Amino acid sequence: xxxxxxxxxxxxxxxxxxxxxxxxxxxxxxxxxxxxxxxxxxxxxxxxxxxxxxxxxxxxxxxxxxxxxxxxxxxxxxxxxxxxxxxxxxxxxxxxxxxxxxxxxxxxxxxxxxxxxxxxxxxxxxxxxxxxxxxxxxxxxxxxxxxxxxxxxxxxxxxxxxxxxxxxxxxxxxxxxxxxxxxxxxxxxxxxxxxxxxxxxxxxxxxxxxxxxxxxxxxxxxxxxxxxxxxxxxxxxxxxxxxxxxxxxxxxxxxxxxxxxxxxxxxxxxxxxxxxxxxxxxxxxxxxxxxxxxxxxxxxxxxxxxxxxxxxxxxxxxxxxxxxxxxxxxxxxxxxxx
Amino acid sequence: xxxxxxxxxxxxxxxxxxxxxxxxxxxxxxxxxxxxxxxxxxxxxxxxxxxxxxxxxxxxxxxxxxxxxxxxxxxxxxxxxxxxxxxxxxxxxxxxxxxxxxxxxxxxxxxxxxxxxxxxxxxxxxxxxxxxxxxxxxxxxxxxxxxxxxxxxxxxxxxxxxxxxxxxxxxxxxxxxxxxxxxxxxxxxxxxxxxxxxxxxxxxxxxxxxxxxxxxxxxxxxxxxxxxxxxxxxxxxxxxxxxxxxxxxxxxxxxxxxxxxxxxxxxxxxxxxxxxxxxxx
Numbered sequence: 032x033x034x035x036x037x038x039x040x041x042x043x044x045x046x047x048x049x050x051x052x053x054x055x056x057x058x059x060x061x062x063x064x065x066x067x068x069x070x071x072x073x074x075x076x077x078x079x080x081x082x083x084x085x086x087x088x089x090x091x092x093x094x095x096x097x098x099x100x101x102x103x104x105x106x107x108x109x110x111x112x113x114x115x116x117x118x119x120x121x122x123x124x125x126x127x128x129x130x131x132x133x134x135x136x137x138x139x140x141x142x143x144x145x146x147x148x149x150x151x152x153x154x155x156x157x158x159x160x161x162x163x164x165x166x167x168x169x170x171x172x173x174x175x176x177x178x179x180x181x182x183x184x185x186x187x188x189x190x191x192x193x194x195x196x197x198x199x200x201x202x203x204x205x206x207x208x209x210x211x212x213x214x215x216x217x218x219x220x221x222x223x224x225x226x227x228x229x230x231x232x233x234x235x236x237x238x239x240x241x242x243x244x245x246x247x248x249x250x251x252x253x254x255x256x257x258x259x260x261x262x263x264x265x266x267x268x269x270x271x272x273x274x275x276x277x278x279x280x281x282x283x284x285x286x287x288x289x290x291x292x293x294x295x296x297x298x299x300x301x302x303x304x305x306x307x308x309x310x311x312x313x314x315x316x317x318x319x320x321x322x323x324x325x326x327x328x329x330x331x332x333x334x335x336x337x338x339x340x341x342x343x344x345x346x347x348x349x350x351x352x353x354x355x356x357x358x359x360x361x362x363x364x365x366x367x368x369x
Numbered sequence: 370x371x372x373x374x375x376x377x378x379x380x381x382x383x384x385x386x387x388x389x390x391x392x393x394x395x396x397x398x399x400x401x402x403x404x405x406x407x408x409x410x411x412x413x414x415x416x417x418x419x420x421x422x423x424x425x426x427x428x429x430x431x432x433x434x435x436x437x438x439x440x441x442x443x444x445x446x447x448x449x450x451x452x453x454x455x456x457x458x459x460x461x462x463x464x465x466x467x468x469x470x471x472x473x474x475x476x477x478x479x480x481x482x483x484x485x486x487x488x489x490x491x492x493x494x495x496x497x498x499x500x501x502x503x504x505x506x507x508x509x510x511x512x513x514x515x516x517x518x519x520x521x522x523x524x525x526x527x528x529x530x531x532x533x534x535x536x537x538x539x540x541x542x543x544x545x546x547x548x549x550x551x552x553x554x555x556x557x558x559x560x561x562x563x564x565x566x567x568x569x570x571x572x573x574x575x576x577x578x579x580x581x582x583x584x585x586x587x588x589x590x591x592x593x594x595x596x597x598x599x600x601x602x603x604x605x606x607x608x609x610x611x612x613x614x615x616x617x618x619x620x621x622x623x624x625x626x627x628x629x630x631x632x633x634x635x636x637x638x639x640x641x642x643x644x645x646x647x648x649x650x
Contacts, residue, residue, distance in 0.1 A: 092513075099441065099456055099565050100514075101560035101561060101564025101566070103560060105553050105555055105556075106554040106597060109594050
């Protein structure tokens with residue numbers, strides 16, 4: 032190894048001896064900035080020489096080892112092929128204690144939420160301090176009430192169609208910034224899929240993840256959006272009565288308590304401000320959601336889960352009821368990448 | 370009648386217990402020396418008496434085998450387990466077990482399938498195999514390396530942690546280190562072609578066909594691009610056989626294991642719905 036060090040040093044000195052005069056001649060003709068770049072490059076090259084002398088990556092434990100064992104030419108593992116298309120299917124059944132979101136006279140019912148989503152994921156782009164991921168997709172969801180009873184609540188059924196583009200900026204120290212633009216449409220289910228609400232939602236999210244232990248992770252997230260809405264208005268309301276901004280804080284702990292099993296307690300606080308809700312009056316809502324989700328990952332592309340969620344909303348608008356509700360259910364997810 | 374039934378039950382339990390506790394392979398505490406190249410000697414640790422190793426001679430516990438520079442030796446145990454010893458090596462068999470103590474140097478170990486495998490113990494780690502061909506390298510100061518030629522090998526650290534390796538993979542522990550380095554893939558065909566422990570003896574290894582199959586599998590991985598052979602351009606001529614040390618000396622960007630492919634974080638909003646009122650969020 033000593034011999035290698037001397038050889039490496041000699042190579043380095045030789046390379047510098049050849050390079051430096053040539054660069055001096057060039058420097059006279061080139062602008063100073065190019066010279067500075069050359070300098071930086073040269074410093075970088077000299078710096079790169081130093082780890083080359085380290086034994087850390089040299090697989091030989093002693094001189095002559097490879098004569099007996101044979102040459103040990105290390106192979107690189109090719110990065111796996113990038114999957115551009117991501118198709119997800121999800122179905123969950125839950126019992127909600129308050130289907131109409133009322134303060135009193137709560138009606139419980141079963142609810143089946145079925146989701147299909149297709150997404151195009153672009154390979155990451157190297158940007159200063161991190162990587163940028165760009166995605167665009169379309170999602171369709173069916174909300175079917177009253178399945179499994181009690182009562183017939185199918186009048187509440189609706190579908191949601193969402194087209195979105197999203198950028199994720201992954202930064203060092205487990206910081207991620209999400210920028211999203213979604214176009215959501217609510218459609219009446221069972222009556223010709225008429226659109227009764229639509230909104231355009233630009234949003235921004237900042238997420239920080241804390242790896243507490245190998246199997247324990249916590250994340251904190253701030254998100255903010257503005258919803259430009261459009262709907263057939265009620266009396267004294269404009270078409271954009273549901274224009275609003277949401278400001279939310281999320282806290283999630285993910286504990287892998289056994290191989291393939293995750294337990295996730297979560298809490299969300301959301302403040303919503305409707306600037307022109309009814310008769311030129313604003314509206315302020317405070318929504319708190321907390322719950323627990325347990326996931327079992329069957330294989331690399333499917334999982335099942337059970338969950339329990341408690342939600343409470345308080346609003347200063349007289350026409351908007353405060354409510355409390357409890358949801359409990361389970362779901363099945365599958366994701367396919369191509 | 371009842372006692373007779375209990376007696377047979379007891380016999381049955383004992384038989385099952387005896388079966389479970391039986392030694393699945395005979396001990397490798399001696400072997401026949403089948404080939405000696407240059408300076409190979411056998412040292413009696415009690416008398417300190419050294420004798421030159423002889424072809425067809427027996428080598429067993431508690432003796433030590435010592436090889437000099439440019440020397441090597443091959444031994445075959447009664448169960449056909451083959452131990453090939455490289456240059457500048459000091460090793461011994463452990464009594465009444467299938468353990469080989471490698472103090473320094475290099476050893477190729479090939480245990481036939483179904484014979485109980487074996488364990489190579491060094492100062493810093495142990496390598497265990499079942500029906501596998503491996504090479505183990507060790508230094509006095511705790512340096513360790515396991516190269517798996519075919520089959521599966523297991524490296525166990527003193528703290529109980531272990532790493533599994535497959536054919537065409539190596540792992541090394543730097544002298545003084547307490548944690549092993551990452552598992553890396555090596556070009557098996559090149560190693561086999563240039564290894565004295567593999568091709569430096571008169572008779573081929575009984576597991577040669579398995580090694581050849583492993584080489585073909587690795588070649589396939591290379592052909593489809595899952596494994597990449599590093600190439601270095603020297604005087605505009607790509608030289609795929611340049612040695613690692615030379616690659617490092619030329620400070621070519623050589624990363625044996627690239628970082629895992631980055632993936633975007635799953636957006637929780639879209640698929641995990643834990644509320645019946647999604648438009649509250």
